[in-house]
Amino acid sequence: MSWELFLWLLALCVLLALVVQLLRFLRADGDLTLLWAEWQGRRPEWELTDMVVWVTGASSGIGEELVYQLSKLGVSLVLSARRVQELERVKRRCLENGILKGKDILILPLDLANRSSHEVATKAVLQEFGKIDILVNNGGVSQRSLCVDTSLDVYKELMEVNYLGTVSLTKCVLPHMIEKKQGKIITVNSFMGIIAAPLSGGYCASKHALRGFFNTLRTELATYPGITVSNVCPGPVKSNIVKNALTEEVTKTLGSDADQSHKMATSRCARLMLIAMANDLKEVWIAEQPFLSMAYLWQYIPTWAWWLTSKIGKKRIENFKSGVDADSSYFKIWKKKHD
Numbered sequence: 001m002s003w004e005l006f007l008w009l010l011a012l013c014v015l016l017a018l019v020v021q022l023l024r025f026l027r028a029d030g031d032l033t034l035l036w037a038e039w040q041g042r043r044p045e046w047e048l049t050d051m052v053v054w055v056t057g058a059s060s061g062i063g064e065e066l067v068y069q070l071s072k073l074g075v076s077l078v079l080s081a082r083r084v085q086e087l088e089r090v091k092r093r094c095l096e097n098g099i100l101k102g103k104d105i106l107i108l109p110l111d112l113a114n115r116s117s118h119e120v121a122t123k124a125v126l127q128e129f130g131k132i133d134i135l136v137n138n139g140g141v142s143q144r145s146l147c148v149d150t151s152l153d154v155y156k157e158l159m160e161v162n163y164l165g166t167v168s169l170t171k172c173v174l175p176h177m178i179e180k181k182q183g184k185i186i187t188v189n190s191f192m193g194i195i196a197a198p199l200s201g202g203y204c205a206s207k208h209a210l211r212g213f214f215n216t217l218r219t220e221l222a223t224y225p226g227i228t229v230s231n232v233c234p235g236p237v238k239s240n241i242v243k244n245a246l247t248e249e250v251t252k253t254l255g256s257d258a259d260q261s262h263k264m265a266t267s268r269c270a271r272l273m274l275i276a277m278a279n280d281l282k283e284v285w286i287a288e289q290p291f292l293s294m295a296y297l298w299q300y301i302p303t304w305a306w307w308l309t310s311k312i313g314k315k316r317i318e319n320f321k322s323g324v325d326a327d328s329s330y331f332k333i334w335k336k337k338h339d
């Protein structure tokens, strides 16, 4: 074979490999490290057994689905949120579908905004189970309103619940993990902690703040390699987050159940979270395309990201003003093509 032919064949192979990778990327629903960990990494079924896992926001959406999947792994669970009845419903389902017994699940009502209660709650968990191996900071509230229209009280509430509440609970649990030199702190952040988008100024600020805090905490815990800090950043996932989103006033939530067909299945998001937990990944991005590409653009080509975000942003505001879900109408077209 001549050298020329060999080089042509080599170029063709490289091109084919690139096309295959591109096609894979178009179907990816997590960042490359996370998907690698799913393929080759530690399995949650081996890594997360016999642990005490405390999940906030366990009464709905991502937190609820996560505890169902955890209840099949043989862990002890602490379910926290504000509504006891909802937590009892979730506990019942855990017992019906999982391998846990009643004594393995503690219902612990908790309001993230009521910071003075966090120390007592932490003591209650330690009293019940003697340890806390994993804290999943999942509870949170979103926002749909323009900056010009939004009362400062809304921003205050978002920072109280999403940021200060989460930081407060983490600070209560941290001394225990430091004493044991062991633990995992998982915080459900958001794409809004990486990128920016109209209608979510306060939410975006609270999630950016969380990312800054937990990235700093990780550097401070460098002398404790047994304590790991993970930021989980989902894109749109099916849940009640938009329905419960705050609007211009702190007393007013969006209230309507918008079309969620363009969003990722909650079960898939929870499974990828378990992979991140089992493999101690520092930050993971969980989203279907085209949302996933937006995170890559913001991270690696911010000039293009700004250009695209301002184009999409205009449509997002138009949708919101005409009462349609901010994202569904245009991303649904992409999704239909690829389903």
Ligand SMILES: NC(=O)c1ccc[n+]([C@@H]2O[C@H](COP(=O)([O-])OP(=O)(O)OC[C@H]3O[C@@H](n4cnc5c(N)ncnc54)[C@H](O)[C@@H]3O)[C@@H](O)[C@H]2O)c1
Binding pocket: 056, 057, 058, 059, 060, 061, 062, 063, 080, 081, 082, 083, 110, 111, 112, 113, 137, 138, 139, 140, 141, 142, 161, 188, 189, 190, 191, 233, 234, 235, 236, 237, 238, 239, 240, 241, 242, 244
């Ligand atoms: N669903 C998405 O598209 C999406 C995307 C990115 C990030 N997230 C994040 O995922 C996490 C879970 O949200 P979700 O999508 O499951 O929404 P959800 O509304 O279904 O669940 C939110 C949970 O947080 C709890 N919560 C709210 N305020 C609280 C408070 N003051 N004290 C204690 N608990 C409180 C709720 O009771 C509920 O259990 C949130 O942190 C959210 O920011 C969601």
